[in-house]
Amino acid sequence: MAVINNIKAVTEALDVAMDRDKNVIVFGEDVGLEGGVFRATQGLQQKYGIERSFNAPISEAMFAGVGLGMAMNGMKPVVELQFQGLGLPALQNVIANISRMRNRSRGKWTAPMVIRMPMGGGIRALEHHSEALEAIFAHIPGIKTVMPSTPYDTKGLLLAAIESPDPVIVLEPTKLYRAFKQEVPDGYYTVAIGEGYKIQEGNDLTIVTYGAQTVDCMKAVEMIKSTHPTASIELIDLRSIQPWDKKMVIESVKKTGRLLVVSEAVRSFGVPAEIIATVNENCFDSLKAPLARCTGYDVVIPYDRGEGFHQVNPQKVVEAIKKVLDYKF
Amino acid sequence: MKYIGKFDPQKDEVVRVMDKDGKIINPKLAPSISDEELIKAYSIMNLSRRQDDYQNKMQRQGRLLSFLSSTGQEACEVAYTMVIDPKNDFFVSGYRNNAAWLTMGQTVRNIMLYWAGNEAGAKAPEGVNSLPPNIIIGSQYSQATGIAFAEKYQGKKGVAVTTTGDGGMSEGETYEAMNFAKLHELPVVFVCENNKWAISTPTVQQTKSLNIAVKAIATGMPSIKVDGNDFLASYAVAKEAVEFARSGNGPVLIEFDTYRLGAHSSSDAPDVYRPKGEFEDRVPYEPLIRLKAYMIEKGIWSEEKQTALNEEQDKHIAAEFAWVEQNKNYPIEDIFNYQYAELTEDLKNQLTEAKEFFAKYPETKDGGHH
Numbered sequence: 001m002a003v004i005n006n007i008k009a010v011t012e013a014l015d016v017a018m019d020r021d022k023n024v025i026v027f028g029e030d031v032g033l034e035g036g037v038f039r040a041t042q043g044l045q046q047k048y049g050i051e052r053s054f055n056a057p058i059s060e061a062m063f064a065g066v067g068l069g070m071a072m073n074g075m076k077p078v079v080e081l082q083f084q085g086l087g088l089p090a091l092q093n094v095i096a097n098i099s100r101m102r103n104r105s106r107g108k109w110t111a112p113m114v115i116r117m118p119m120g121g122g123i124r125a126l127e128h129h130s131e132a133l134e135a136i137f138a139h140i141p142g143i144k145t146v147m148p149s150t151p152y153d154t155k156g157l158l159l160a161a162i163e164s165p166d167p168v169i170v171l172e173p174t175k176l177y178r179a180f181k182q183e184v185p186d187g188y189y190t191v192a193i194g195e196g197y198k199i200q201e202g203n204d205l206t207i208v209t210y211g212a213q214t215v216d217c218m219k220a221v222e223m224i225k226s227t228h229p230t231a232s233i234e235l236i237d238l239r240s241i242q243p244w245d246k247k248m249v250i251e252s253v254k255k256t257g258r259l260l261v262v263s264e265a266v267r268s269f270g271v272p273a274e275i276i277a278t279v280n281e282n283c284f285d286s287l288k289a290p291l292a293r294c295t296g297y298d299v300v301i302p303y304d305r306g307e308g309f310h311q312v313n314p315q316k317v318v319e320a321i322k323k324v325l326d327y328k329f
Numbered sequence: 330m331k332y333i334g335k336f337d338p339q340k341d342e343v344v345r346v347m348d349k350d351g352k353i354i355n356p357k358l359a360p361s362i363s364d365e366e367l368i369k370a371y372s373i374m375n376l377s378r379r380q381d382d383y384q385n386k387m388q389r390q391g392r393l394l395s396f397l398s399s400t401g402q403e404a405c406e407v408a409y410t411m412v413i414d415p416k417n418d419f420f421v422s423g424y425r426n427n428a429a430w431l432t433m434g435q436t437v438r439n440i441m442l443y444w445a446g447n448e449a450g451a452k453a454p455e456g457v458n459s460l461p462p463n464i465i466i467g468s469q470y471s472q473a474t475g476i477a478f479a480e481k482y483q484g485k486k487g488v489a490v491t492t493t494g495d496g497g498m499s500e501g502e503t504y505e506a507m508n509f510a511k512l513h514e515l516p517v518v519f520v521c522e523n524n525k526w527a528i529s530t531p532t533v534q535q536t537k538s539l540n541i542a543v544k545a546i547a548t549g550m551p552s553i554k555v556d557g558n559d560f561l562a563s564y565a566v567a568k569e570a571v572e573f574a575r576s577g578n579g580p581v582l583i584e585f586d587t588y589r590l591g592a593h594s595s596s597d598a599p600d601v602y603r604p605k606g607e608f609e610d611r612v613p614y615e616p617l618i619r620l621k622a623y624m625i626e627k628g629i630w631s632e633e634k635q636t637a638l639n640e641e642q643d644k645h646i647a648a649e650f651a652w653v654e655q656n657k658n659y660p661i662e663d664i665f666n667y668q669y670a671e672l673t674e675d676l677k678n679q680l681t682e683a684k685e686f687f688a689k690y691p692e693t694k695d696g697g698h699h
Contacts (some may be wrong), residue, residue: 025661030529032530033601034601034602037528042361057496057499058497058530058535059499059500061501062501086464086466116612125394127462128464129525148599188648212480268440268675297683298675299665300667300668302448302664304394304446305446305447305657311695315693316686
């Protein structure tokens with residue numbers, strides 16, 4: 001077992017996958033020699049050769065479309081987009097072609113490919129580098145979307161994504177790339193797509209979150225003890241956005257009667273809204289307070305000087321927790 | 330036409346006026362430009378270079394965000410923006426255009442404010458049609474084409490100039506925009522600053538084309554390759570291209586053959602990917618050395634003048650940065666106010682919520698990340 005951070009977990013997953021299957025290749029902007037802007041693919045070209053890990057001419061739409069072609073013809077491409085916001089030209093192919101290929105060819109052609117991209121704020125980056133657009137991906141039938149928060153999940157989910165017979169979007173929170181380390185098993189293992197992880201058990205409130213906000217929520221759960229020492233909080237890291245672990249969340253809210261969903265994305269029409277709607281449909285009789293969300297505001301992600309206003313932070317989560325816990329009918 | 334159509338990109342012909350030592354080698358190709366204009370151009374190039382150096386230091390200290398320096402590319406950037414009218418023409422930039430922004434009339438203060446993470450810096454002063462830095466690579470080409478369409482449609486005389494790098498020319502949108510521009514014979518000048526590196530990807534891994542200029546051939550528009558570190562050649566061709574486009578002849582693509590002397594951004598280390606010795610080989614060809622040598626030879630510049638200019642510009646840069654450090658933050662309203670012409674009811678409520686939260690917990694306004 002090695003103790004590694006999230007970025008190293010990405011490299012390890014790719015290394016393991018490339019070692020197991022010569023049809024796994026990685027490409028994108030600068031992923032070859034330098035290993036990409038975050039060095040996620042560092043060393044792979046040296047180990048597996050320029051044919052399996054290479055710089056592609058800058059054209060995100062092409063990356064996605066070429067990846068689709070490779071996938072339809074027996075390969076396992078892992079495409080890197082440099083940042084979620086910069087990968088928007090690829091969206092056309094993701095939505096119009098990759099997600100639909102199995103359906104429109106009645107299963108004759110499929111798109112077992114992976115598109116990885118750094119996402120989210122908190123790293124003092126420029127415009128288009130801090131978007132959180134998971135809702136857009138989750139809204140498209142035919143693709144799966146995951147967002148790990150820990151090194152263990154990053155490696156396991158990426159390997160599951162590569163193994164998946166369907167196209168998978170892997171969203172990697174940039175803020176967590178080097179934020180902490182964790183023991184991760186050597187070699188091959190997977191984390192099942194669609195299964196959440198219960199960080200802690202509780203009886204009074206369910207918090208559902210994913211990505212970088214997992215860390216914010218863990219801090220908030222500690223902080224709330226000063227005002228609500230007896231509050232027992234169940235904290236769930238969703239890990240997969242679509243499909244998501246409805247069973248885990250529904251069972252949890254049936255037990256606690258309260259729900260707070262936390263996400264850094266803009267508020268309206270987002271993943272928290274979907275979770276809240278689903279819980280409302282399934283747990284209405286158990287509810288003790290209105291279902292709540294803590295998110296960014298409905299604004300263009302501000303540049304660095306204003307980003308802190310927009311971002312979820314532990315104190316914002318604490319305030320949201322108080323509102324739910326203290327609610328009286 | 331003195332240049333367009335006379336230099337064949339398919340033979341890789343390059344417009345060059347001066348050699349690396351600033352000696353005029355092609356006097357017939359030299360543009361007509363006054364000494365005052367020459368000194369002005371050089372001063373902006375010098376300012377941009379010193380601003381880049383200063384910003385690099387500030388970025389290392391964590392006082393500016395990662396930014397993209399124009400070091401090595403100043404000659405062509407100043408040339409192609411000097412030949413347009415900032416008020417009636419348009420400059421649709423990429424993200425590495427410091428010298429061009431300055432030439433258009435953007436201020437050092439605004440540029441630094443932008444790199445300090447405040448959107449206010451992206452707003453060009455009154456009478457300066459310089460769009461905010463375009464971060465999505467290549468999409469500025471179609472925006473410029475649309476601007477040029479509107480100029481033509483509305484019977485105005487403006488020209489749009491837009492630029493990207495050799496990497497950006499691999500984006501499909503650049504070809505799509507050029508195709509549309511030629512189809513409608515629009516007054517747009519497409520610029521490619523071929524600086525040889527797209528982050529760590531060299532031009533040879535970007536395209537098998539003989540050069541970038543030939544990429545225009547399929548659209549039917551003329552194109553031309555220029556020594557982009559030769560200010561006189563760059564100025565001459567840019568001026569002709571803008572006049573060509575303004576006169577209703579349609580678009581032109583200019584490839585400026587230049588070199589990125591710095592890193593891609595202040596966050597990367599070119600020594601990791603740049604072959605040993607390449608940088609050193611290119612330094613003697615850099616534009617400031619060449620233009621300065623030419624001006625000294627011409628008798629309009631001296632080391633004394635250089636020292637005085639450096640001192641004056643350094644003082645200005647430091648003073649502007651001091652202002653930026655004092656004024657880089659903005660009130661919470663600023664993240665809401667520009668979403669729509671009027672705040673929606675939803676956003677009014679969200680603003681109220683945000684103001685109440687940050688009034689209570691002002692220490693969290695940096696998001697806890699720095």
